[in-house]
Amino acid sequence: MVKTPLISVISQEEKEKNRGSVEFQVLCFTKKIDQISSHLKLHRKDYLSQRGLHKILGKRQRLLSYLSKKNRVRYKELINRLNIRESKTR
Structure with missing residues (x-):
């Protein structure tokens, strides 16, 4: 697996205070998605990793839909910062 450095979108002090916030959880899921995607580029037939990727994508999508319903401004800001x-x- 190729490791690439990820630029921290949320500052260090925000990480310490808000580990349970929706933004932090989406950031963690995005990092995991990037790691699994790079793994799947090398190992195309790793179906267990594909399943895990789909589960994480679903979790992130549910969190993003929750955030878009609760606070549209924070949602727009987050997807712009993470390039999602x-x-x-529907």
């Missing part, structure tokens, strides 16, 4: 596409609403 806005989800399509």
